[in-house]
Amino acid sequence: MVASQALRTGRDMWFAFKDLCLSWSLVALTTCVSVLILVFLYLLQVYHQRKRTTRIRGPQSPSWLFGFAKTVNSAAIITELYEHWAREYGPVYKVPHVLGLSRVVLWDPKAISHFFARDTWLYNQTPFNKAAIRTTVGRGMLWADGENHKRQRKALNPAFSAAAIRSLMSVIHDIAHKAMTALDGEIESNQRTHCAVIDARQWMNHISLDSVGIAALSHDFGAVHGNDSDVIHILNAFSSSSSVSYNLVTLAQNFPSILKLPLPRIQFSQKLNLIVGKICQEMVSRMRKEKETGGDEQGDRSCLGWLLKAEESVESVGLTPQEVLDEAKILLLAGFETTAVTMTWVYIELARNPDIQTKLRDECLEFGPTPSYDDLTHKLLYLDAVVNEVLRLHAAAKEIERVATQEDVIPLSEPLRTAAGNFTENVCIPKGTVVVIPLAALNCSVSMWGPDAKTFKPSRWLEKDSGTHGAREALQGYRHVMTFGDGARMCLGRLFALTEIKAVLFALVRNFVFEMADGPGVPIVESLGTVPRPRVVGSAEAGSVPLRVRRYEV
Template identity: 45%
Template structure:
């Protein structure tokens, strides 16, 4: 018998070396390009090709123009006027499909919470959060809103009394930050940051750092744009990602303390435990009632970060815009103060909702003109057909009253454009006009067709509508009520003082030359 020796199989590296590293790399590159081409071809076949603005940059499309614009909503509105209610926007490196960027960025910045989750996981997380944002829960939190507002009032009283002539220059933006941070700390997770008392917490320092360096902000903008094509970039240690990591560590410590405290108190008599007011505290206690609602420590931290960022940024931005607009329109400010003083004692939660129409009108006019989040995106989970409110002209020149979209198509909705559209809201759409909310014909025509809270897209709409809407509006009303009832606000350099919009975590107003003037006015006046 003849025995033939068979050599052992070649290892992977040996095989690669025999073929050639360069050839292997070329093969993988060709395969990657082939898959990309197939995806693009499928997308073009499945998606109605629409007209849209021309590419202004080979690399960025029009994305850089949008992020650099002081009024991106105005750009979207102009494009809608020219191309119709639906149009295509050239993005980074010719992209037409969604990439993992959004989810990757959310995971790094706030963890795998409600904003990150999708489909069934999103429904489960939303279900667990809903009880903490019920009318009954917000009703209990109203006292917290009043407490922080009055703490700021006392500090302003002291500043005015120590000044000359009964007035003082007050930097409103930083104070709105302090109010929002302390409120969400106590109401959200029973943690007092002490920002209104002058304490400097790690969270405060992180928030204050966002947007302070314009050069760093410009670099981050480029990184973010390129990351939409190459998501791995979002993992790079830029100043912005490092700030989010620092925020994550700080919130991790706070949530850990909260979990320990809540579990230690789990044996307390139920009647005492029912007095818990914080949002996260209520959620932790609800775990025992429904196994489906049980949260991991990772989910607790993610939800706390969502609460912190959403509650801090959006409210402080809206309050600042409100005081700016009231300083520009002193007649409106006076009318509001008259309503508040005539009402008398501080209103309850239910009275805030039903008995102060002018306050309600001003709040919603600010939310219409200055939505904290100017646009949001949706991704097609499957191939679909979307009906349109009016026909649009396709790229080939045909008219279409519906458009086909392929799975994973990214759709951007500009809440700022829709909220301020002259076509939808009329010729005075860009004006600060609270009276529009007080008459039957003030909100009419196409504006009534907008699906969303009070015909606005400020809180989005549908399954992912803002869960904290009532929390935000109640806090907004409470703080504005206390401040306007007790102070007169003016721009130091007059009502025409220029306002610049800069980017922190979200775009926010900033006055370079001017500040705001708080003049004490006795409630008896």
């Protein structure tokens, strides 16, 4: 009986085990079928995506590891290459980049307008750029995309309106006067030669820092008068990087986690964030206290004053305290760096072109002592032409890149021949494509600006249609120049920058003559950096732009 019971128990266990195995088999079979279906659907999606994606042409890669990534950072070379590639491969083409991947370059005006209309929405900052921006200046407007970017920019718009700039004219003229007085002091200390040799880069750094400091933060750094500043030191150091560090940062465009390594360039970014953050925090705290005790009119007119108003807003446009601090850092750094570089190029071009400098001086002397905002904008035509031409030839940002967050069909103004030999009137790109707008190359394009596109020629802004205007008028932006970008991310501070550059130039060119210390033909190159800076080759001090300055005498 015991044996019979054991037999029945064993049989029951066997059937239970068999049922369990069958159940597992069904689960495994169901899982395998599900996985196969998902794989099939994925492959089908990839197939259809590849079939929709336009096969565009482009140059062969010189290196699987870096592609043209290093070449892109040589402004003189890449400006020529971008236009050469557009002629050879059409107005949209691909350029090999890091680790065998490619970037799509837009040269077609209609395609570029389409891109800018969707910037921050369909096209976002690349993961590398977002990580780099966050490390340097936090999660402010430069970092944000979509609704977040729209909200932050809306909070800052009033600070950069024409009315706001008009209210800051006394500040801007005061900076110009301080620069004029300081240059006079330099010349006075050299009574034997009646002239002074200055480093234009350093002087423009000082002028730009003082100007943006007062206008943005209601704080005078006193740089023009020789006060020392940690910001100047750290920004100058940040402009340069070692080749090893640069190579790793180039690779980080595909592997943003590299930015977490203790690289010299990354450590500079972090130090920059700390120093500028500390300064901005002090300014924010000071202005909050002043507002609590009645405030001051100048502080309310500054950009920081507008930021604090946005912080107090109960509307959806309001900013958090951390966003106020991050926006202040962006205003200081972006306003300082880009304007200083542009002003340096202004005096380089005037020193290399004495006839143009004389013509500009004559216009400024005939006009009167203190132009208003409207005078600088509408009446001093040759001054406007000189500044526009510098902005065209020497864009502070050489190119911008974004990643497509979804598949997009980009329209073209002319048919494009594909890699398959067919012609198409639009280009379909898949999600994840990195798209590049070559700002500096477009500004110097022969097809858009004529055969003298690479020549410094302010008179082009005073001439009638030279025959190439129609080719570039499809480009929007400022005066069809790409220097300030376009769309949702178009440079917010462009009116302030233009007014500052013109006001300082008006004051200085009336009173001084600028010459290249080493002769007008001395070669000038651009150093690698976040914003490439000009430097004279072979100058005694590395990275400097020595100018000889003397008083203008009638």
